[in-house]
Each structure stands twice: as C-alpha cells, then as structure tokens.
Amino acid sequence: MFPKDALDNWFSGQGHWAHVDPSDWNDWKWQLKHRLTSLEDLEQYLELDPEERAGCMFANKKLALAITPYFFNLINPDDPHDPIRRQVVPRAGETQTAPEERLDPVGEENSKPVDGIIHRYPDRVLFLVTDRCAAYCRYCTRSRLVSNAQDYNFHPEFETGLQYIREHPEIRDVLLSGGDPLLLSDNKLNHLLRELRAIPHVEFIRIGSRIPVFLPQRITPELCEILKEHGPIWMSIHVNHPSECTLALREACDRLAFAGVPLGNQSVLLKGVNNDPDTLQSLIHRLLMMRVRPYYLYQCDLITGSAHLRTDPREGIDLIRSLRGHTTGYAIPQFVIDAPGGGGKIPLTPDYVEKITDDELILRNFQGDTYRYPLKVGVPAPEHPKVPLPRPILT
Numbered sequence: 001m002f003p004k005d006a007l008d009n010w011f012s013g014q015g016h017w018a019h020v021d022p023s024d025w026n027d028w029k030w031q032l033k034h035r036l037t038s039l040e041d042l043e044q045y046l047e048l049d050p051e052e053r054a055g056c057m058f059a060n061k062k063l064a065l066a067i068t069p070y071f072f073n074l075i076n077p078d079d080p081h082d083p084i085r086r087q088v089v090p091r092a093g094e095t096q097t098a099p100e101e102r103l104d105p106v107g108e109e110n111s112k113p114v115d116g117i118i119h120r121y122p123d124r125v126l127f128l129v130t131d132r133c134a135a136y137c138r139y140c141t142r143s144r145l146v147s148n149a150q151d152y153n154f155h156p157e158f159e160t161g162l163q164y165i166r167e168h169p170e171i172r173d174v175l176l177s178g179g180d181p182l183l184l185s186d187n188k189l190n191h192l193l194r195e196l197r198a199i200p201h202v203e204f205i206r207i208g209s210r211i212p213v214f215l216p217q218r219i220t221p222e223l224c225e226i227l228k229e230h231g232p233i234w235m236s237i238h239v240n241h242p243s244e245c246t247l248a249l250r251e252a253c254d255r256l257a258f259a260g261v262p263l264g265n266q267s268v269l270l271k272g273v274n275n276d277p278d279t280l281q282s283l284i285h286r287l288l289m290m291r292v293r294p295y296y297l298y299q300c301d302l303i304t305g306s307a308h309l310r311t312d313p314r315e316g317i318d319l320i321r322s323l324r325g326h327t328t329g330y331a332i333p334q335f336v337i338d339a340p341g342g343g344g345k346i347p348l349t350p351d352y353v354e355k356i357t358d359d360e361l362i363l364r365n366f367q368g369d370t371y372r373y374p375l376k377v378g379v380p381a382p383e384h385p386k387v388p389l390p391r392p393i394l395t
C-alpha cells in the first residue's frame with residue numbers, strides 16, 4: 001500500500017523554493033514564469049541519466065519541456081524511477097517511433113469539421129481552445145499540436161468553433177480542451193462560457209484540465225466565481241499517482257466543488273507510474289477524499305515515442321478486476337481504449353459473465369465464486385451448489 005493516505009501526510013510546502021515569498025509562490029503567474037524548461041534547469045535539482053539528457057535535448061523538436069516549480073517539488077530526487085519524474089522529464093524513448101505508433105493516434109484530424117472542433121460522437125464535441133499547458137505530459141496524445149514544438153501552428157479561433165456549435169443543434173455537450181483551457185485569462189474564459197451558455201441546445205459544458213494538478217494556484221476565487229456564474233460546469237482533472245494528491249490540490253478541489261463544479265478524474269495507465277494495484281487503489285481513495293470521482297482510466301494511446309510508458313491492455317483489465325468488489329464502487333474508473341484511427345472510446349471490462357444459456361446467466365463474483373441468475377420467468381430456480389473457481393491471478 002502506498003504508505004501515505006492519512007491527510008496529515010499529504011505533501012505541502014514550497015520544497016526547493018522555501019526561500020520564495022509565499023505571495024509569489026501562490027501566484028500562478030509566478031509559477032508559470034519560473035517553470036523548469038531546459039536541461040540546465042533540471043540539472044540544478046536532479047542528477048539526470050543519459051536517457052533523460054537525450055530526451056531533454058530532443059524535447060523542443062517534439063513536445064516542449066516545462067514543469068511548474070510546484071509540480072517539480074513532487075519528484076523525489078533520490079529515486080531515479082520516481083513516478084512523477086517519469087511523467088514530465090523527457091526520456092530518450094521519445095525519440096524512437098515504434099511501427100504501431102502514430103502522430104495522431106486516435107484519428108482526430110479525420111473528425112475536424114473546422115479548426116479547433118473534433119466532432120466524433122453525434123451529440124458532443126471536443127473544442128480545442130489553446131495549444132498551451134502549464135506543464136507537458138511526455139505521453140501527450142496531442143503532442144502533434146500541443147506546445148507547437150512540431151510547428152503545427154494551431155491558432156484557435158473561438159468564433160469559428162462557436163459558430164459551428166451554434167449551427168449544429170445536435171450538439172448538446174461541449175468539452176473544452178486543448179492544451180489546457182484554464183490557461184486562458186479569466187476574461188477569455190468568461191466570454192467563452194457565456195457564449196456557450198447562450199446556445200439553447202448546449203445542455204452540458206465541461207472542461208478537461210490538468211491545471212489543478214500542475215498549477216493549483218490558478219484555481220483562484222475569481223476563476224471559481226466565473227465557473228459558478230455559468231454553472232453547472234463539470235470538470236475532468238488528470239491525476240495519475242497518489243503523490244499528486246497534495247494539500248494544495250485538495251484545497252483547489254474544495255474551491256471548485258464549493259463553486260458547484262462536479263469533479264471527475266481521468267488517469268492514463270502508465271508503466272512505472274501507476275500500473276500496480278496498490279498505487280492505483282491509493283490514488284482512487286485519495287481522489288474520493290478530495291470529492292473527485294474517478295471517471296476514466298485510459299490505455300496509453302499509440303502516440304509516437306511512448307513505448308517506454310505503455311502497458312499491455314490486459315494488465316489494465318486485471319487492475320480493474322483487482323479493484324471491483326474490493327473497494328468502494330464510486331472509486332472505480334472505467335478502463336477504456338481510445339480506438340486507434342478514430343473509433344472513439346471503447347470500454348474494457350473484466351468478464352463477470354461466465355456463460356449464458358437459455359435458462360440462466362452463470363456469473364462470477366469478485367471472489368471468483370460462481371452464481372446463477374435464472375432467465376426463465378415463473379420457473380422455480382433449482383438449488384445450485386456454489387462452485388468455487390480459482391481466484392483471478394494478476395499478471
């Protein structure tokens with residue numbers, strides 16, 4: 001078990017930046033200005049291995065290197081395999097492209113009616129409103145455009161996207177993404193949310209953001225007022241490891257929740273970060289403690305240069321099996337693969353249906369025991385002895 005679930009053990013403080021005035025530290029613009037963005041910046045605090053050095057040299061051609069001081073503090077400098085480090089410090093593996101990997105792994109470019117809008121599902125769209133993030137995840141599925149290291153030159157035109165949504169009455173759900181929408185100024189966000197709210201057929205608005213995790217200082221009372229005014233605005237945050245659940249994140253989630261923002265979490269299953277049952281369980285327990293409902297657990301997309309972070313999808317299914325029945329139902333995310341090429345998200349669920357006959361469903365519970373549910377109406381069910389099966393074994 002990840003050892004630190006009690007709230008008084010959650011990380012807080014300024015770590016390497018203890019000398020900085022707290023009013024600066026708590027200012028999101030100070031955090032952005034002082035991001036670590038180069039090999040030299042990282043080497044002030046970490047001893048990099050040759051793999052990491054190579055990754056850093058290559059980063060500005062693939063996906064910019066940037067880590068907020070706040071998030072950098074969560075790296076344990078004495079652990080070369082630190083799970084936070086693996087998410088944000090580039091590695092040489094990024095320079096290699098496996099044959100199955102793609103620049104646009106989930107086929108978004110084929111579902112793009114206008115710039116900034118991905119319209120894959122009939123009733124909802126992804127609205128990309130910026131190409132910038134507070135920090136960059138090395139497995140970013142949109143690394144072709146995010147941070148503009150690959151010269152994609154994405155220039156979001158809000159009006160084009162808004163007009164598309166206005167003209168398509170079938171769109172009832174708009175998901176703001178990017179890049180990170182919460183990097184927009186309060187004014188821009190306010191404008192965008194007001195315009196979306198004014199569209200009669202838009203019922204549901206949500207924001208996908210890792211800002212609460214990378215830059216909780218951005219979740220200011222003023223921002224929360226805007227979210228409240230145009231609410232309900234739902235938000236999916238992106239936490240992958242329990243040590244990202246700090247007191248600062250918890251307080252940011254409190255501010256969002258008290259502003260009426262329902263919170264969900266999307267994690268990516270990553271090798272050496274969260275692909276073991278204890279870490280995953282600790283993560284989802286901490287999320288519940290912060291009022292965040294685990295929503296999706298993603299199989300890592302086949303993005304170029306991500307082989308060193310990807311797991312076998314069967315491992316994800318086994319991990320979900322290790323949770324179901326063993327912990328709070330609310331804590332269990334849906335494991336999904338975003339289908340290569342553009343089929344959308346497809347759920348992968350452990351199989352609890354052993355067999356279906358004309359007479360009954362033969363089911364297996366979380367302990368591996370079988371149970372029968374009769375399908376014939378009005379026929380007394382025969383008594384069936386419980387047949388214990390071996391417990392599922394985690395690979």
Ligand SMILES: *Cc1c(COP(=O)(O)O)cnc(C)c1O
Binds near residue numbers: 119120124125175345
């Ligand atoms: C993930 C995604 C959505 C939202 O899907 P939900 O299952 O409703 O969360 C919408 N559009 C695109 C293109 C997506 O990738």
